[in-house]
Amino acid sequence: MANPTRWQTETGPEHSQWYIDRFRRLAAEGADLAGEARLVDALVAPGSRILDAGCGTGRVGAALAARGHTVVGVDADPALVEAARTDHPGPRWLVADLSELDLAAAGEPEPFDAAVVAGNVLAFVAPGTEREVLRRVAAHLRPDGVLAVGFGTDRGYPLTGFDADAVAAGLRLEHRFATWDLRPWRDDADFAVTVLRRPAD
Template sequence: MGKPTRWVTETKPGHSQWYIDRFRGLAAEGADLAGEARLLDALVPPGARILDAGTGTGRVAAALAARGHTVVGVDADPLLIEAARTDHPGPRFLVADLAELDLAAQGEPEPFDAAVIAGNVMVFVAPGTERDVVARVAAHVRPDGLMVVGFDTRRGYPLTDLDADAVAAGLRVEHRFATWDLRPWRDDAEWAVTVLRKPL
Protein backbone atom coordinates (compact mmCIF):
# COMPACT_ATOMS: atom_id res chain seq x y z
CA MET A 1 0.00 0.00 0.00
CA GLY A 2 1.09 3.53 -0.73
CA LYS A 3 0.19 6.76 1.09
CA PRO A 4 -2.63 6.53 3.67
CA THR A 5 -5.97 7.49 2.18
CA ARG A 6 -8.14 10.28 3.51
CA TRP A 7 -10.53 7.50 4.55
CA VAL A 8 -7.86 6.67 7.16
CA THR A 9 -6.43 10.09 7.97
CA GLU A 10 -9.58 12.24 7.97
CA THR A 11 -12.07 10.01 9.79
CA LYS A 12 -12.44 8.98 13.41
CA PRO A 13 -11.53 5.53 14.78
CA GLY A 14 -14.36 3.11 14.11
CA HIS A 15 -15.50 4.94 10.99
CA SER A 16 -15.29 1.85 8.79
CA GLN A 17 -17.50 -0.18 11.14
CA TRP A 18 -19.95 2.72 11.36
CA TYR A 19 -20.09 2.78 7.55
CA ILE A 20 -20.68 -0.98 7.37
CA ASP A 21 -23.45 -0.79 9.97
CA ARG A 22 -25.03 2.18 8.21
CA PHE A 23 -25.35 0.43 4.87
CA ARG A 24 -26.49 -2.83 6.44
CA GLY A 25 -29.19 -0.81 8.17
CA LEU A 26 -30.22 0.95 4.97
CA ALA A 27 -30.43 -2.39 3.17
CA ALA A 28 -32.57 -3.86 5.96
CA GLU A 29 -34.91 -0.86 5.67
CA GLY A 30 -35.31 -1.47 1.93
CA ALA A 31 -33.51 1.70 0.83
CA ASP A 32 -32.67 2.04 -2.84
CA LEU A 33 -28.92 1.38 -2.94
CA ALA A 34 -28.64 0.43 -6.61
CA GLY A 35 -28.82 3.75 -8.45
CA GLU A 36 -25.22 3.66 -9.64
CA ALA A 37 -25.62 0.05 -10.76
CA ARG A 38 -28.71 0.88 -12.83
CA LEU A 39 -26.77 3.52 -14.73
CA LEU A 40 -23.82 1.21 -15.38
CA ASP A 41 -26.17 -1.58 -16.45
CA ALA A 42 -27.70 0.74 -19.05
CA LEU A 43 -24.29 1.68 -20.46
CA VAL A 44 -22.77 -1.78 -20.95
CA PRO A 45 -23.75 -4.92 -22.85
CA PRO A 46 -25.32 -7.88 -21.03
CA GLY A 47 -22.82 -9.96 -19.12
CA ALA A 48 -20.19 -7.22 -19.07
CA ARG A 49 -17.04 -7.37 -17.01
CA ILE A 50 -17.08 -4.43 -14.57
CA LEU A 51 -14.55 -3.09 -12.08
CA ASP A 52 -16.03 -1.46 -8.97
CA ALA A 53 -13.10 0.69 -7.83
CA GLY A 54 -13.48 1.75 -4.21
CA THR A 55 -16.23 -0.82 -3.68
CA GLY A 56 -16.65 -0.14 0.03
CA THR A 57 -19.23 -2.59 1.39
CA GLY A 58 -19.88 -3.95 -2.09
CA ARG A 59 -23.39 -2.65 -2.66
CA VAL A 60 -22.78 -1.45 -6.25
CA ALA A 61 -20.84 -4.60 -7.14
CA ALA A 62 -23.63 -6.79 -5.74
CA ALA A 63 -26.35 -4.94 -7.67
CA LEU A 64 -24.35 -5.27 -10.89
CA ALA A 65 -23.73 -8.97 -10.29
CA ALA A 66 -27.47 -9.45 -9.71
CA ARG A 67 -27.99 -7.99 -13.19
CA GLY A 68 -25.78 -10.67 -14.71
CA HIS A 69 -22.42 -8.90 -14.90
CA THR A 70 -19.05 -10.26 -13.83
CA VAL A 71 -17.81 -7.86 -11.17
CA VAL A 72 -14.55 -7.36 -9.32
CA GLY A 73 -14.72 -4.98 -6.37
CA VAL A 74 -11.56 -3.37 -4.99
CA ASP A 75 -11.00 -1.29 -1.87
CA ALA A 76 -8.00 -0.32 0.25
CA ASP A 77 -9.89 -0.94 3.50
CA PRO A 78 -9.69 -4.62 4.57
CA LEU A 79 -12.63 -4.22 6.97
CA LEU A 80 -14.91 -3.01 4.18
CA ILE A 81 -13.77 -5.85 1.91
CA GLU A 82 -14.46 -8.38 4.66
CA ALA A 83 -18.00 -6.99 5.02
CA ALA A 84 -18.50 -7.05 1.24
CA ARG A 85 -17.46 -10.70 1.06
CA THR A 86 -19.78 -11.57 3.95
CA ASP A 87 -22.81 -9.68 2.69
CA HIS A 88 -22.51 -10.15 -1.07
CA PRO A 89 -21.38 -13.53 -2.36
CA GLY A 90 -20.97 -13.41 -6.12
CA PRO A 91 -18.55 -10.62 -7.01
CA ARG A 92 -14.87 -11.09 -6.32
CA PHE A 93 -13.61 -8.62 -3.72
CA LEU A 94 -9.94 -7.68 -3.37
CA VAL A 95 -7.93 -5.41 -1.09
CA ALA A 96 -5.81 -3.01 -3.16
CA ASP A 97 -4.66 0.59 -3.27
CA LEU A 98 -6.29 2.24 -6.30
CA ALA A 99 -3.26 4.49 -6.81
CA GLU A 100 -1.11 1.39 -7.38
CA LEU A 101 -3.77 -0.89 -8.86
CA ASP A 102 -2.40 -4.01 -10.58
CA LEU A 103 -5.13 -6.61 -10.75
CA ALA A 104 -3.11 -8.93 -12.98
CA ALA A 105 -0.90 -9.52 -9.95
CA GLN A 106 -4.01 -10.63 -8.05
CA GLY A 107 -5.21 -13.06 -10.70
CA GLU A 108 -7.41 -10.70 -12.74
CA PRO A 109 -5.47 -10.10 -15.97
CA GLU A 110 -8.47 -9.59 -18.27
CA PRO A 111 -9.49 -5.99 -19.06
CA PHE A 112 -12.88 -4.66 -18.03
CA ASP A 113 -15.69 -3.36 -20.22
CA ALA A 114 -16.30 -0.62 -17.68
CA ALA A 115 -15.17 0.71 -14.33
CA VAL A 116 -17.20 2.63 -11.79
CA ILE A 117 -15.83 4.92 -9.09
CA ALA A 118 -18.83 5.85 -6.96
CA GLY A 119 -19.63 6.99 -3.45
CA ASN A 120 -17.09 9.80 -3.04
CA VAL A 121 -14.13 7.50 -3.55
CA MET A 122 -12.19 10.21 -5.37
CA VAL A 123 -12.39 12.61 -2.43
CA PHE A 124 -11.18 9.91 0.00
CA VAL A 125 -8.05 8.78 -1.86
CA ALA A 126 -4.67 9.90 -0.54
CA PRO A 127 -3.92 13.57 -1.24
CA GLY A 128 -2.00 14.00 -4.47
CA THR A 129 -2.86 10.52 -5.81
CA GLU A 130 -6.02 11.44 -7.72
CA ARG A 131 -4.28 11.41 -11.11
CA ASP A 132 -2.64 8.07 -10.29
CA VAL A 133 -6.00 6.60 -9.28
CA VAL A 134 -7.66 7.69 -12.53
CA ALA A 135 -4.73 6.37 -14.56
CA ARG A 136 -4.49 3.01 -12.77
CA VAL A 137 -8.22 2.35 -12.99
CA ALA A 138 -8.26 3.41 -16.65
CA ALA A 139 -5.39 1.03 -17.37
CA HIS A 140 -7.70 -1.86 -16.49
CA VAL A 141 -10.42 -0.81 -18.98
CA ARG A 142 -10.41 -2.13 -22.53
CA PRO A 143 -10.27 0.21 -25.54
CA ASP A 144 -13.74 1.70 -26.19
CA GLY A 145 -14.63 0.85 -22.58
CA LEU A 146 -16.15 3.24 -20.07
CA MET A 147 -15.21 4.70 -16.73
CA VAL A 148 -17.97 6.39 -14.70
CA VAL A 149 -16.94 8.62 -11.81
CA GLY A 150 -19.30 10.23 -9.31
CA PHE A 151 -18.57 12.42 -6.30
CA ASP A 152 -19.63 15.47 -4.29
CA THR A 153 -18.30 18.56 -6.06
CA ARG A 154 -17.91 20.42 -2.75
CA ARG A 155 -15.35 18.00 -1.31
CA GLY A 156 -12.05 19.32 -2.66
CA TYR A 157 -11.50 17.59 -6.01
CA PRO A 158 -12.42 20.13 -8.71
CA LEU A 159 -14.00 18.85 -11.90
CA THR A 160 -11.32 20.68 -13.86
CA ASP A 161 -8.80 18.41 -12.12
CA LEU A 162 -10.84 15.30 -12.95
CA ASP A 163 -11.03 16.35 -16.58
CA ALA A 164 -7.27 16.99 -16.73
CA ASP A 165 -6.54 13.69 -14.98
CA ALA A 166 -8.83 11.88 -17.42
CA VAL A 167 -7.08 13.39 -20.44
CA ALA A 168 -3.70 12.44 -18.96
CA ALA A 169 -4.97 8.86 -18.62
CA GLY A 170 -6.03 8.77 -22.27
CA LEU A 171 -9.76 9.15 -21.59
CA ARG A 172 -12.27 11.59 -23.02
CA VAL A 173 -15.30 13.09 -21.32
CA GLU A 174 -18.42 11.78 -23.02
CA HIS A 175 -21.22 12.89 -20.66
CA ARG A 176 -21.71 14.70 -17.38
CA PHE A 177 -24.82 14.62 -15.20
CA ALA A 178 -25.84 16.15 -11.88
CA THR A 179 -27.06 12.84 -10.43
CA TRP A 180 -26.85 9.10 -11.02
CA ASP A 181 -30.42 9.21 -12.39
CA LEU A 182 -29.22 11.47 -15.22
CA ARG A 183 -30.52 14.86 -14.22
CA PRO A 184 -28.94 17.48 -16.48
CA TRP A 185 -25.58 18.91 -15.52
CA ARG A 186 -25.48 22.47 -14.23
CA ASP A 187 -22.50 24.43 -12.94
CA ASP A 188 -23.92 24.77 -9.41
CA ALA A 189 -24.69 21.06 -9.02
CA GLU A 190 -23.54 19.55 -5.73
CA TRP A 191 -22.85 16.19 -7.33
CA ALA A 192 -21.20 15.24 -10.61
CA VAL A 193 -21.43 11.97 -12.50
CA THR A 194 -18.96 11.89 -15.38
CA VAL A 195 -18.91 9.26 -18.12
CA LEU A 196 -15.43 8.82 -19.59
CA ARG A 197 -14.51 6.68 -22.57
CA LYS A 198 -11.22 5.07 -23.47
CA PRO A 199 -10.73 5.56 -27.22
CA LEU A 200 -10.07 2.64 -29.55
Protein backbone atom coordinates in the same frame (compact mmCIF):
# COMPACT_ATOMS: atom_id res chain seq x y z
CA MET B 1 0.28 1.28 0.31
CA ALA B 2 2.62 4.15 -0.47
CA ASN B 3 0.45 6.97 0.86
CA PRO B 4 -2.36 6.73 3.42
CA THR B 5 -5.74 7.54 1.95
CA ARG B 6 -7.93 10.34 3.25
CA TRP B 7 -10.32 7.59 4.38
CA GLN B 8 -7.56 6.62 6.84
CA THR B 9 -6.32 10.05 7.83
CA GLU B 10 -9.57 12.03 7.97
CA THR B 11 -11.83 9.55 9.75
CA GLY B 12 -11.57 7.82 13.10
CA PRO B 13 -10.91 4.11 13.70
CA GLU B 14 -14.63 3.48 14.26
CA HIS B 15 -15.69 5.03 10.94
CA SER B 16 -15.43 1.88 8.85
CA GLN B 17 -17.75 -0.06 11.16
CA TRP B 18 -20.17 2.87 11.24
CA TYR B 19 -20.19 2.85 7.43
CA ILE B 20 -20.77 -0.92 7.30
CA ASP B 21 -23.60 -0.70 9.82
CA ARG B 22 -25.18 2.22 7.99
CA PHE B 23 -25.46 0.42 4.67
CA ARG B 24 -26.62 -2.81 6.30
CA ARG B 25 -29.37 -0.82 8.01
CA LEU B 26 -30.36 0.95 4.80
CA ALA B 27 -30.53 -2.37 2.94
CA ALA B 28 -32.68 -3.87 5.72
CA GLU B 29 -35.00 -0.87 5.49
CA GLY B 30 -35.41 -1.40 1.75
CA ALA B 31 -33.59 1.74 0.65
CA ASP B 32 -32.72 2.06 -3.03
CA LEU B 33 -28.98 1.40 -3.08
CA ALA B 34 -28.66 0.45 -6.76
CA GLY B 35 -28.84 3.80 -8.55
CA GLU B 36 -25.21 3.75 -9.66
CA ALA B 37 -25.54 0.16 -10.83
CA ARG B 38 -28.57 0.96 -12.97
CA LEU B 39 -26.62 3.64 -14.83
CA VAL B 40 -23.59 1.42 -15.39
CA ASP B 41 -25.82 -1.46 -16.50
CA ALA B 42 -27.31 0.83 -19.16
CA LEU B 43 -23.83 1.63 -20.51
CA VAL B 44 -22.71 -1.94 -21.18
CA ALA B 45 -23.77 -5.12 -22.92
CA PRO B 46 -25.33 -7.99 -20.94
CA GLY B 47 -22.79 -10.16 -19.17
CA SER B 48 -20.06 -7.54 -19.14
CA ARG B 49 -16.96 -7.59 -16.97
CA ILE B 50 -17.06 -4.65 -14.55
CA LEU B 51 -14.55 -3.22 -12.07
CA ASP B 52 -16.04 -1.67 -8.92
CA ALA B 53 -13.14 0.61 -7.96
CA GLY B 54 -13.45 1.72 -4.36
CA CYS B 55 -16.17 -0.85 -3.77
CA GLY B 56 -16.71 -0.18 -0.08
CA THR B 57 -19.25 -2.64 1.30
CA GLY B 58 -20.03 -3.95 -2.18
CA ARG B 59 -23.51 -2.56 -2.75
CA VAL B 60 -22.84 -1.31 -6.32
CA GLY B 61 -20.91 -4.36 -7.43
CA ALA B 62 -23.49 -6.68 -5.91
CA ALA B 63 -26.31 -4.95 -7.80
CA LEU B 64 -24.34 -5.28 -11.03
CA ALA B 65 -23.67 -8.96 -10.36
CA ALA B 66 -27.40 -9.46 -9.76
CA ARG B 67 -27.92 -8.05 -13.26
CA GLY B 68 -25.70 -10.76 -14.72
CA HIS B 69 -22.34 -9.04 -14.92
CA THR B 70 -18.99 -10.42 -13.78
CA VAL B 71 -17.73 -8.08 -11.05
CA VAL B 72 -14.40 -7.55 -9.35
CA GLY B 73 -14.47 -5.07 -6.47
CA VAL B 74 -11.43 -3.35 -4.96
CA ASP B 75 -11.08 -1.20 -1.86
CA ALA B 76 -8.17 -0.12 0.33
CA ASP B 77 -10.10 -0.73 3.57
CA PRO B 78 -9.91 -4.40 4.65
CA ALA B 79 -12.94 -4.03 6.93
CA LEU B 80 -15.14 -2.84 4.07
CA VAL B 81 -13.91 -5.61 1.80
CA GLU B 82 -14.63 -8.20 4.47
CA ALA B 83 -18.16 -6.82 4.81
CA ALA B 84 -18.59 -7.06 1.03
CA ARG B 85 -17.45 -10.69 1.10
CA THR B 86 -19.84 -11.48 3.94
CA ASP B 87 -22.89 -9.63 2.63
CA HIS B 88 -22.46 -10.16 -1.12
CA PRO B 89 -20.88 -13.50 -2.08
CA GLY B 90 -20.39 -13.97 -5.79
CA PRO B 91 -18.22 -11.10 -7.00
CA ARG B 92 -14.52 -11.20 -6.21
CA TRP B 93 -13.64 -8.60 -3.56
CA LEU B 94 -9.98 -7.57 -3.18
CA VAL B 95 -8.01 -5.27 -0.86
CA ALA B 96 -5.84 -2.88 -2.88
CA ASP B 97 -4.89 0.78 -3.11
CA LEU B 98 -6.35 2.19 -6.33
CA SER B 99 -3.23 4.32 -6.88
CA GLU B 100 -1.21 1.09 -7.09
CA LEU B 101 -3.84 -1.05 -8.82
CA ASP B 102 -2.42 -4.09 -10.62
CA LEU B 103 -5.14 -6.71 -10.93
CA ALA B 104 -3.09 -8.92 -13.23
CA ALA B 105 -0.80 -9.54 -10.25
CA ALA B 106 -3.90 -10.55 -8.26
CA GLY B 107 -4.95 -13.12 -10.83
CA GLU B 108 -7.29 -10.87 -12.83
CA PRO B 109 -5.44 -10.22 -16.11
CA GLU B 110 -8.53 -9.90 -18.32
CA PRO B 111 -9.49 -6.28 -19.11
CA PHE B 112 -12.83 -4.84 -18.06
CA ASP B 113 -15.64 -3.59 -20.25
CA ALA B 114 -16.47 -0.92 -17.69
CA ALA B 115 -15.50 0.48 -14.32
CA VAL B 116 -17.42 2.46 -11.74
CA VAL B 117 -15.98 4.81 -9.11
CA ALA B 118 -18.93 5.74 -6.90
CA GLY B 119 -19.49 6.95 -3.35
CA ASN B 120 -17.06 9.91 -3.34
CA VAL B 121 -14.11 7.53 -3.71
CA LEU B 122 -11.95 10.16 -5.41
CA ALA B 123 -12.49 12.46 -2.43
CA PHE B 124 -10.99 9.81 -0.14
CA VAL B 125 -7.87 8.68 -2.05
CA ALA B 126 -4.48 9.94 -0.88
CA PRO B 127 -3.95 13.63 -1.73
CA GLY B 128 -2.27 14.07 -5.08
CA THR B 129 -2.98 10.53 -6.29
CA GLU B 130 -6.22 11.27 -8.13
CA ARG B 131 -4.58 11.32 -11.56
CA GLU B 132 -2.74 8.07 -10.88
CA VAL B 133 -5.95 6.45 -9.65
CA LEU B 134 -7.69 7.39 -12.88
CA ARG B 135 -4.70 6.20 -14.91
CA ARG B 136 -4.59 2.85 -13.12
CA VAL B 137 -8.33 2.29 -13.49
CA ALA B 138 -8.21 3.29 -17.17
CA ALA B 139 -5.36 0.86 -17.77
CA HIS B 140 -7.65 -1.99 -16.67
CA LEU B 141 -10.29 -1.11 -19.27
CA ARG B 142 -10.38 -2.64 -22.71
CA PRO B 143 -10.15 -0.20 -25.62
CA ASP B 144 -13.57 1.53 -25.91
CA GLY B 145 -14.29 0.60 -22.28
CA VAL B 146 -16.34 3.02 -20.21
CA LEU B 147 -15.80 4.54 -16.76
CA ALA B 148 -18.52 6.17 -14.63
CA VAL B 149 -17.33 8.42 -11.79
CA GLY B 150 -19.40 10.27 -9.21
CA PHE B 151 -18.35 12.60 -6.38
CA GLY B 152 -19.41 15.75 -4.57
CA THR B 153 -18.15 18.96 -6.12
CA ASP B 154 -17.60 20.40 -2.62
CA ARG B 155 -15.17 17.66 -1.56
CA GLY B 156 -11.93 19.48 -2.33
CA TYR B 157 -11.33 17.98 -5.78
CA PRO B 158 -12.41 20.58 -8.36
CA LEU B 159 -13.96 19.41 -11.61
CA THR B 160 -11.36 21.34 -13.57
CA GLY B 161 -8.68 19.22 -11.89
CA PHE B 162 -10.67 16.04 -12.44
CA ASP B 163 -11.14 16.80 -16.13
CA ALA B 164 -7.43 17.51 -16.58
CA ASP B 165 -6.54 14.32 -14.73
CA ALA B 166 -8.96 12.29 -16.85
CA VAL B 167 -7.38 13.58 -20.07
CA ALA B 168 -3.90 12.86 -18.71
CA ALA B 169 -5.08 9.32 -17.89
CA GLY B 170 -6.04 8.81 -21.53
CA LEU B 171 -9.79 9.10 -21.04
CA ARG B 172 -12.34 11.01 -23.10
CA LEU B 173 -15.30 12.78 -21.50
CA GLU B 174 -18.63 11.75 -23.02
CA HIS B 175 -21.35 12.85 -20.60
CA ARG B 176 -21.84 14.71 -17.34
CA PHE B 177 -24.93 14.68 -15.13
CA ALA B 178 -25.87 16.13 -11.74
CA THR B 179 -27.08 12.78 -10.36
CA TRP B 180 -26.83 9.06 -11.02
CA ASP B 181 -30.41 9.15 -12.34
CA LEU B 182 -29.30 11.50 -15.14
CA ARG B 183 -30.57 14.87 -13.96
CA PRO B 184 -29.10 17.54 -16.26
CA TRP B 185 -25.71 18.95 -15.33
CA ARG B 186 -25.64 22.50 -13.93
CA ASP B 187 -22.55 24.52 -13.07
CA ASP B 188 -23.89 25.02 -9.53
CA ALA B 189 -24.63 21.33 -8.94
CA ASP B 190 -23.16 19.90 -5.74
CA PHE B 191 -22.56 16.48 -7.30
CA ALA B 192 -21.14 15.38 -10.65
CA VAL B 193 -21.54 12.07 -12.44
CA THR B 194 -19.14 11.83 -15.37
CA VAL B 195 -19.03 9.16 -18.05
CA LEU B 196 -15.59 8.70 -19.56
CA ARG B 197 -14.32 6.34 -22.24
CA ARG B 198 -10.95 4.82 -23.05
CA PRO B 199 -10.54 5.51 -26.78
CA ALA B 200 -10.39 2.50 -29.06
CA ASP B 201 -7.48 3.90 -31.09
